Amino acid sequence: MPDASEQSPEAVRAYAALSDLAGHPPSLRSEDDGAIRLELPVTPALITRWDELVAALDLGSTYGLADTKDGQVAWTRFDAPGTT
Secondary structure, eight states, X not given: OTTGGGSOHHHHHHHHHHHHHXXXXXXXXXXXXXXXXXXXXXXXXXXXXHHHXXXXXXXXXXXXXXXXXXXXXXXXXXXXXXXX
16 A cells, blocks of 8 residues: 555455455545545456455445446545544
8 A cells, every 4th residue: 555654454454354355455545634545447357256356345434336437436434634
C-alpha cells in the first residue's frame, strides 16, 4: 500500500486482504476530508469468496457496493486519523 506508514493497521490489513482476494491491488482513492477508500470490481471469482470479501471490507468504518457503468464495485472507507 502506498504510504502504508501513514495508514491505520486496519487499512493496511484490508489492502492486503483485498489484494489477495482479487489477485491485484484495490484502487486507492483519497477523499476531501482525508479519508481513503479501497475499491474493487465485483467479479465472479470474488462472489465465490463473498464471506472473505465482506470480512475485509468490514475492517473499514463503512463499506458497501456501488453500481458503475462497468458493473458493481465493492468499497470500504477508512476515516482520516483523529476524525472518528
